[in-house]
Amino acid sequence: MKVYQRLAQAFKAxxxxxxxxxxxxxxxxxxxxxxKIGVKVHEVRHEGAGLGMADGYARVTHxxxxxxxxxxxxxxxxxxxFVTAARAHSPIVAFCGESPTTDEEYTxxxxxxxxxxxxxxGFVRLVSPxxxxxxxxxxxxxxxxxxxxxxxxxxxxxxxxxxxxDDEEYKPSSAMFSxxxxxxxxxxxxxxxxxxxxxxxxxxxVGRGAQWAGAGEAVLKLADRIGALIxxxxxxxTWLNESEWHAGISGTYGSRPSMKLFEEADxxxxxxxxxxxxxxxxxxxxxxxxxxHIDSEPHLLIAGGKSADCYVQSDARVGxxxxxxxxxxxxxxxxxxxxxxxxQKLVNHSADRTEFEMDPGTLDxxxxxxxxxxxxxxxxxxxxxxxxxxxxxxMLMTRRRxxxxxxHFFGCIxxxxxxxxxxxxxxxxxxxxxxxxASVIMHLAEFETMVRYDMPLLVVVxxxxxxxxxxxxxxxxxxxVTTSMITxxxxxxxxxxxxxxxxxxxxxxxxxxxxxxxxxxPGPMMIDMRISRSVPSVPYRRIHYGRDE
Amino acid sequence: MIEVNExxxxxxxxxxxxxxxxNPHAVVNCVEGAKLGAQNEDGTFxxxxxxxxxxxxVTFNTRIGLELDAxxxxxxxxxxxxxxxxxxxxxxxxxxxxxxQEGSTGSSIPITAEVEVGGKLALVVESGxxxxxxxxxxxxxxxxxxxxxxxxxxx
Numbered sequence: 146m147k148v149y150q151r152l153a154q155a156f157k158a159x160x161x162x163x164x165x166x167x168x169x170x171x172x173x174x175x176x177x178x179x180x181k182i183g184v185k186v187h188e189v190r191h192e193g194a195g196l197g198m199a200d201g202y203a204r205v206t207h208x209x210x211x212x213x214x215x216x217x218x219x220x221x222x223x224x225x226x227f228v229t230a231a232r233a234h235s236p237i238v239a240f241c242g243e244s245p246t247t248d249e250e251y252t253x254x255x256x257x258x259x260x261x262x263x264x265x266x267g268f269v270r271l272v273s274p275x276x277x278x279x280x281x282x283x284x285x286x287x288x289x290x291x292x293x294x295x296x297x298x299x300x301x302x303x304x305x306x307x308x309x310x311d312d313e314e315y316k317p318s319s320a321m322f323s324x325x326x327x328x329x330x331x332x333x334x335x336x337x338x339x340x341x342x343x344x345x346x347x348x349x350x351v352g353r354g355a356q357w358a359g360a361g362e363a364v365l366k367l368a369d370r371i372g373a374l375i376x377x378x379x380x381x382x383t384w385l386n387e388s389e390w391h392a393g394i395s396g397t398y399g400s401r402p403s404m405k406l407f408e409e410a411d412x413x414x415x416x417x418x419x420x421x422x423x424x425x426x427x428x429x430x431x432x433x434x435x436x437x438h439i440d441s442e443p444h445l446l447i448a449g450g451k452s453a454d455c456y457v458q459s460d461a462r463v464g465x466x467x468x469x470x471x472x473x474x475x476x477x478x479x480x481x482x483x484x485x486x487x488x489q490k491l492v493n494h495s496a497d498r499t500e501f502e503m504d505p506g507t508l509d510x511x512x513x514x515x516x517x518x519x520x521x522x523x524x525x526x527x528x529x530x531x532x533x534x535x536x537x538x539x540m541l542m543t544r545r546r547x548x549x550x551x552x553h554f555f556g557c558i559x560x561x562x563x564x565x566x567x568x569x570x571x572x573x574x575x576x577x578x579x580x581x582x583a584s585v586i587m588h589l590a591e592f593e594t595m596v597r598y599d600m601p602l603l604v605v606v607x608x609x610x611x612x613x614x615x616x617x618x619x620x621x622x623x624x625x626v627t628t629s630m631i632t633x634x635x636x637x638x639x640x641x642x643x644x645x646x647x648x649x650x651x652x653x654x655x656x657x658x659x660x661x662x663x664x665x666x667p668g669p670m671m672i673d674m675r676i677s678r679s680v681p682s683v684p685y686r687r688i689h690y691g692r693d694e
Numbered sequence: 695m696i697e698v699n700e701x702x703x704x705x706x707x708x709x710x711x712x713x714x715x716x717n718p719h720a721v722v723n724c725v726e727g728a729k730l731g732a733q734n735e736d737g738t739f740x741x742x743x744x745x746x747x748x749x750x751x752v753t754f755n756t757r758i759g760l761e762l763d764a765x766x767x768x769x770x771x772x773x774x775x776x777x778x779x780x781x782x783x784x785x786x787x788x789x790x791x792x793x794x795q796e797g798s799t800g801s802s803i804p805i806t807a808e809v810e811v812g813g814k815l816a817l818v819v820e821s822g823x824x825x826x827x828x829x830x831x832x833x834x835x836x837x838x839x840x841x842x843x844x845x846x847x848x849x
Contacts, residue, residue, distance in 0.1 A: 427814040432751070688748070
């Protein structure tokens with residue numbers, strides 16, 4: 146058996162069922178072996194997009210996604226994807242070829258260890274044939290432990306050597322690392338209970354850590370006991386909004402009525418949420434609050450480099466359950482925020498009623514988001530990008546869904562189309578991506594990949610024919626906005642030309658009709674929705690125009 | 695750096711306007727969300743001011759210096775302070791004068807100011823801070839004009 150064959154078998158033994166990437170001579174033998182042993186290889190049009198798909202896969206499953214690229218120029222394409230995935234805490238193993246160890250002048254040579262380090266990825270090198278198992282195991286172990294991408298760099302010449310111990314069974318990383326739930330320290334929990342029990346207006350902010358830990362029911366129970374409002378980080382927007390005391394997103398994408406209520410909070414309980422500068426607006430959203438922070442990490446600093454008043458290291462579900470039990474033992478029960486007046490304020494609190502005149506031949510992106518939210522059943526997830534248009538989707542599409550996500554981890558554009566494709570592969574369910582024109586076009590070639598694998602993904606291009614964020618920033622500074630405007634072709638026709646379905650829409654009626662057509666038979670489809678530049682999103686109105694909305 | 699270059703026209707004559715503007719308490723009353731505190735030994739005043747950046751309110755605690763020249767009816771105001779969480783600093787200088795309007799008994803008040811917001815909040819509000827300062831200047835002008843319109847006529 147060759148080393149590359151053993152490496153492929155080891156990936157399969159680690160549980161890898163799907164990989165995303167592009168073949169080159171540094172990984173082609175390994176890729177071919179994967180095909181042979183039944184691991185699905187999704188051949189993409191850009192290595193970085195392949196990594197983005199592995200990222201999307203990992204975000205949904207919270208299990209390692211696998212990407213692959215050839216050596217040198219294949220690896221350098223991974224830069225943005227690596228950083229984005231690292232910021233998203235996505236466990237990923239990227240199998241990368243490396244130039245032969247015997248050829249220092251090899252054209253595609255690259256110091257891949259330095260590259261990985263600069264891109265916030267971990268690095269594991271295959272140093273000899275007899276360490277093939279160790280290298281794969283270490284890469285998966287570190288990806289799961291560190292929750293970030295790990296580059297497994299495999300020199301081409303070593304891959305071609307013989308692997309001698311092929312009669313030995315591969316021992317997967319799960320045999321050496323099986324994470325269990327972290328239980329809270331009793332004293333820390335007592336301090337947390339003291340703070341919560343003395344609070345009259347508590348807010349619970351849940352994040353991805355709470356969702357991953359399955360803490361939903363526990364959070365609702367605790368919130369009921371202490372009379373808390375429930376808010377989310379942007380990344381889990383709409384989660385738990387079955388509660389009538391759900392105040393939506395905490396942070397820049399939050400509604401004005403919610404922000405006014407948060408201002409009164411005297412206690413914030415962060416559960417599996419980093420409580421970063423965006424979630425708390427540097428702490429300004431909660432000027433009078435004391436913080437209780439529950440997270441499985443040994444410790445986390447919140448916005449502004451401060452420490453919570455009480456940090457409880459714990460699995461989110463276990464920590465919240467134990468806190469609730471302790472408060473019950475103390476007979477603590479509070480109305481907190483839960484008055485008829487507050488309930489009234491939360492009715493349709495995220496509505497955006499500001500009027501704008503639409504540009505000719507365009508529609509109001511807000512109306513389109515509301516129509517889409519209404520048309521899509523709850524079992525269809527919606528992802529959004531990180532550009533200006535994300536403000537519409539995040540604030541207005543409030544229906545609780547199996548999957549809702551955003552792509553703000555690195556502030557880059559272009560990464561959400563691949564991530565959405567990875568999520569579709571992971572869930573095997575129809576999904577909708579709403580993203581800006583510049584972002585979708587960056588990896589437009591991957592629409593062809595969608596078609597090749599018949600992915601049930603609807604791409605809604607919120608097309609304002611501009612680099613949206615820059616357009617509004619220039620406008621706010623009274624500079625020449627035309628420098629940010631870029632015309633686009635009819636992307637619906639582009640979708641059709643690539644073998645999928647497509648439509649260009651300029652009215653909400655046309656848009657709804659196109660969505661209904663997709664719903665009848667979900668498959669690869671692109672809707673080019675022309676939206677009016679006259680409508681900035683609410684966060685942009687606040688940040689760039691100083692408006693109190 | 696946010697620069698303000700405004701001109702407020704009011705119907706009141708220069709001596710009435712100057713009487714108001716040289717009274718720190720009266721001026722602070724024209725600034726929404728501002729409260730004047732005690733006067734310090736060096737002549738500066740403590741003051742607090744609530745500023746709204748979007749829906750979020752931020753309270754700044756500042757020290758204000760006031761230099762007035764009654765002969766030329768000009769004033770220099772300086773302010774520096776921090777917000778109540780200590781994450782944002784503000785520094786501002788303002789120059790104003792009171793001049794008679796040509797052809798009427800009213801006054802004009804040219805105001806130039808430079809405001810610098812630094813620290814965490816500056817990252818959040820970006821260009822919006824400039825809009826907020828300009829909106830506050832406009833509110834101040836309107837409140838000033840309203841106050842002067844209601845001021846007792848001096849003979």
